[in-house]
Amino acid sequence: MAEPGTLTRADLAEAIHLEIGxxxxxSAAIVEQLLGHIGDALAKGENVKISSFGSFVLRDKGERIGRNPKTGIEVPIAPRRVLTFRASQMMRDRIVRAG
Structure with missing residues (x-):
């Protein structure tokens, strides 16, 4: 069972089942296909924009020097690609109104 306040794949499928019939x-297959398409696009290096919701954006981070907090020893952090999410203005407005 999901944590309170966490929306799961099963919750999405159930919402589709109830609202669309x-x-x-x-409904579960639709959720899996949608998430699969999003994951495939991101794996190919494409950004994903969902109008009125937000954007999943890939960013390449260069190598940098970090510090081990326990020992204080500097260590190189390898370059990597990270995924960020930026909510649309419409979604941010909905969140502010709900809070």
Whole structure:
């Protein structure tokens, strides 16, 4: 069971089932396909923008020097690609109104 306040794949599938009337299996398949398409696009290096929701943006971070907090020893941090999410203005407005 999901943590309180956490929306899961099963929750999304159930919402589709209740609102659209598809079977639970069809609803779960739609959720899996949608998440699969988003994941595939990100894996190919494409950014994903969902209008009125937000954007998943890939960023390349260069190598840098970090510090081990326990020992204080400097260590190189390898370059990597990170995924960030930026909520649309409409979504930010909805969050502010809900809070």
């Amino acid at each position: 598809l079977s639970r299996a069809e």
